Amino acid sequence: MANNPRLARLIDLVPYISNHQGISISVLADKFGVKKEEIEKDLWLLYMCGLPGQTPLELMEFQFEDGFVTVRNAEELKSPRSLTQTEIAALIVGLQVLESKGSGTALRLKEKLTKQLSGAISYQPSPSDLHISEIQRAIQGNNVLRISYLGKMREVIPFEIYQENQSNYLRSYCKVAQDRRTFNVARIETLEVLASTELAPNSVPSESNRFEATIKTHREARRVRETFRTNETIQYFSTEWLVGEVLALAGAVEVLDPKLRAQISVRAKAGLSLYLQ
């Protein structure tokens, strides 16, 4: 990434304005993701720049009129600068995602860019990459989603996606539970946007409860932390999920709450009896 984002912006502003003559400063600010005042300062700085000698003839010529900008005499900087290695790598990954949706053009462009990259990069698109845009589409159109989650099929009315600790969560109204439910997008196994549209009933009670459980780690501390994001008190929404994860951890972790212990024990014993038959 550029260590000096202002320099990148200064250099990128010139070709952008050249190709969008008469653009307003507020649109520029929006495009470049900074405040209007920042763009104004940038333009003043660029106004002073130009070819050596810096006679008025050699300087770039900016015109500001009622908040609209044009540039002339900017031959040298008129073309946008080339891509950095990091930018090429980022584009390759993006194209890999688009390619997985069946774009042949994406494949061709990816091959072209790969030739310009010195390191190696490869990205395996994950189902949630595609899920997120599908969910966004459903949110916009009020469509019902049919998802398979923890091995169960559910129909949900999606509200929003939010991020927490690098994970994406879907907040929704679950028609099966008749209540609000939050799902980890990465754990959605299959997803289908249904044609039917629906709004959640207004009288839905507030967000379903978060539960807490205390655990004790016996070994494989990293795996335990990565599963529960902590090695102590776990916050969770679904007992089904928690019990499943504790079973999957094969005894690396012990749950201390009596009710949960009983559930884990019942399932483990039921499982064992199947092997003793």
Added chain:
Amino acid sequence: MASEKNERLVNLTIALLATKKFLTKSQIFNAVAGYEGSPEAADRMFERDKDELRSLGIQIEMKSIDPLFDDELGYRILPERYRFNLGELTSEEVSLLALASQTWTESALQDVARSTSLRLESLGINSDFSELPLAPVISSVPENLAEILDAIESSKIIEIQYLNREDNIEKKAIEPLGLYSQKSRWYLFARDTANGGERSYRLDRIDGPIKRTTKVFKKDSVTLPTSHFPNIETLVNIRRDNVPSLLDIAEIISEDDEWINCKIQFESIDVAVAQILRYTPNIVVLQPISVVSEVTKALNELVRLHG
């Protein structure tokens, strides 16, 4: 002052782009305002400026310009290397590249994405950027991804703190070779300088900042570890109307009123054991014996711990 520095850098870029012949340092210092102080100070300033431009992908070419002595160097920026150049692009291709950069929106690379996208819009190839379809989103991007990409690009040895199996920190000095993702996890493929071994490091297991050293290493062509194809086949019984996520990938052999008998491929024994335990007692593994014994051992352990 920072703004003076940026003014100098913009002027330096323009001067080196505009010149038809290589410029010596003294010509540059005369032409571009801001190289002040002793000759040594100006030299140091110029070296730093070159690095800053390089980090933006702007390469300064160097050439010896004295026919008799090598020590007089000339500098310029070749416009054809400066310019954004991916060959002829159609407007469809430009739109697709913009869409590809947007997959990083709201991630650790969003500044990179924005800058790429702005330059695509500056190419003057007609594309309607306001009419782009909804881009898929790269759903899990570790915070240190940009840092890792930088490290790979610089071909310098880095020092990291890596969390081992028991979640303790191990210090490692590694040569970063490549980056890949699999199943929503990002891995840095690198060579350990301690033993020369190549392996993958999960980005989310790298603790704290990455320390760059000045030691350069040689990067030959890199082959990233190929994806982990399923390499263990299990024979299982799944209780009817349960665990559809595993049934989806199963090859069904026979079924009765209670159980569906099927084959399932997993990527490793560990994954097979974890998945089977997770859905116990709605799934029973019959083969291979190694998985059966791991699963029963784990179930015994779970019963022992939880009473």
